[in-house]
Amino acid sequence: MGEAKARGPYAKTPARRAEIVRAARDSFAERGYVKASLRDIAERAGITHAGLLHHFRNKDELLAEVLAERDSEEWQQGLAQVDSLDQLSPYLGELIRHHQKAPELMRLWIELAAAASRSDHPAHTxxxxxxxxxxxxxxxGFHDEAARGRLREGVSPESAAVLFHAVLNGxxxxxxxxxxxxxVGPVKDFVRLLLERGDS
Amino acid sequence: MGEAKARGPYAKTPARRAEIVRAARDSFAERGYVKASLRDIAERAGITHAGLLHHFRNKDELLAEVLAERDSEEWQQGLAQVDSLDQLSPYLGELIRHHQKAPELMRLWIELAAAASRSDHPAHTxxxxxxxxxxxxxxxGFHDEAARGRLREGVSPESAAVLFHAVLNGxxxxxxxxxxxxxVGPVKDFVRLLLERGDS
Known part of the structure; x- marks a missing residue:
């Protein structure tokens, strides 16, 4: 039966791939991208080195998966639920506290962003x-607020966006x-600085 | 004559040390700290590997020197000349433009700061x-401005300082x-956001 093959050590199931990506994320976060090894990742995922290579050819492919997952899981979905800047402060508090549960991943993100600014880095694009x-x-988002007269005078939506991004990373x-x-306190103060509020 | 020795390949002159530190800075900036090698640094400085080891025992020692130099040269001295926040915006514009002349060093700084957040990293402390x-x-600085009623209502000097630091890094x-x-535009906008100005 075909099933026997699907259950074998090289089964390309989404669950197996997800396990490997989780293992890669943990390994990158603990050791840093440069020092993480495919051998360590395979061990964490409970498969052989050859088994891992059947799913991912190299560390760069795994890196792309780890980053894409962090994106879809933690950031884009959440931000889509914020439809006005009133909800921004509570959302940011929650997001930051969520990221603080995985300091290694937070560090990895900044470290990689900086390293990836080299144009020959695999994650540059x-x-x-x-x-x-x-x-x-x-x-x-800031354009919408500006249209409602909520963005503080003298700051363009584009400049506010650059600063906001800088604050989150910094x-x-x-x-x-x-x-x-x-x-968390400073990020809430920053939102207050950006927005004119009649009620506060 | 004693001079013969001082001129030799192992002369511990400050000029020679400065040359090596410059070479290390360039090598770290181009290759990243992890990939930079003492051999490459020695070559850039125009000395032998053994000659370099006479001055610095390892990459970590060189890293400490590179960081200390950036500190004293570019940041602390300049900031000491800013005695009120009126001068802050022009100073920051100048500082950023200065850093922009060496993008590799800017990248290295952020990359190292993130990597150094691991408590076993040589530059952690x-x-x-x-x-x-x-x-x-x-x-x-923000306390002084708050005392003059210049810091915008609802932001503490401590929070302003955390945000300011975040903005510069981000x-x-x-x-x-x-x-x-x-x-440069956004950083000037940020200073305006932080400060209440009667005249603008």
Whole structure:
């Protein structure tokens, strides 16, 4: 029966792939991308090195999967639920606390973004596009607020978007270096700085 | 004569050390810290590998020197000349443009700060202290402005300092990924957001 093959060690099931990607994420986060090895990832996923190579040819492919997963899971879906900047502060507080549960991943993200700014880095296109899309998405939100007279005078939606992006990255970098530091309060202060509020 | 020895290949002159540190900075910036090698650094400095080892025992020692130099040269001295936030915007514009002349070094700084958040990284203490001192220095400045009624209502000097630090790091990260992006405009907007101005 065909099933015997599907159950074998090289079965390309989505579940198996997901396990490997999780193992890769943990390995990258703990050791850093450069020092992580396919052997370690295979071990964490409970498969052989050859088994892993059947699913992913190299570390770069795994990196792309790890990043794409973080995107879809944690950020894009959540932000899509924020339809006005009133909901932005609570959403950001929640997002940051969620990221703080995995400091290694937070560190990895910043480290990789910086490394990927080298044009020959395997994740260069990913990060350049990702950052540009992030800014465009924020700018769109700030345009809406500006149209409602809510964006503070003297700041363009584009500039607000660049600053907002900078604040999120910069706060996470400070926090991985000092995990006692409160960064949720400052991010809420920043939203208040950007928005004119009649009611506060 | 004693001079013969001082001129030899192992002369521990400050000039020779400075040359090696410059070579290390260039090598780290181009290749990243992990991939940079003592051999490459020695070659750039025009000395032998053994000659280099006479001055610095390993890459970590060189890293400490490179970071300390960037500190004293480019940041601390400049900021000490800013005695009120009126001068902050022009100073920041100048500082950012100065850093933009060496994108590789800018990238290296962020990459290392993130990597150094691992407590076993050779530069961990350096970056943790450096960031804490940076925030304390900014907070002091914002306290002065708050006392003059210039800091915008609803933001504490400490929170302003954390945000300010975040903005500087985050903008640089965005810029190394997209060197067409204007980050001087946004940083000036940010200073305006933080400060209440009667005259603007």
């Amino acid at each position: 990913y990060f350049a596009d990702r950052y540009e899309r992030g800014r465009a998405q924020f700018a769109e 706060l996470q970098l400070q926090w991985v270096l000092d995990q006692e530091l409160d960064i | 350096y970056f943790a202290d450096r960031y804490e001192r940076g925030r304390a220095q900014f907070a002091e 903008l640089q990260l965005q810029w190394v990924l997209d060197q067409e992006l204007d980050i």
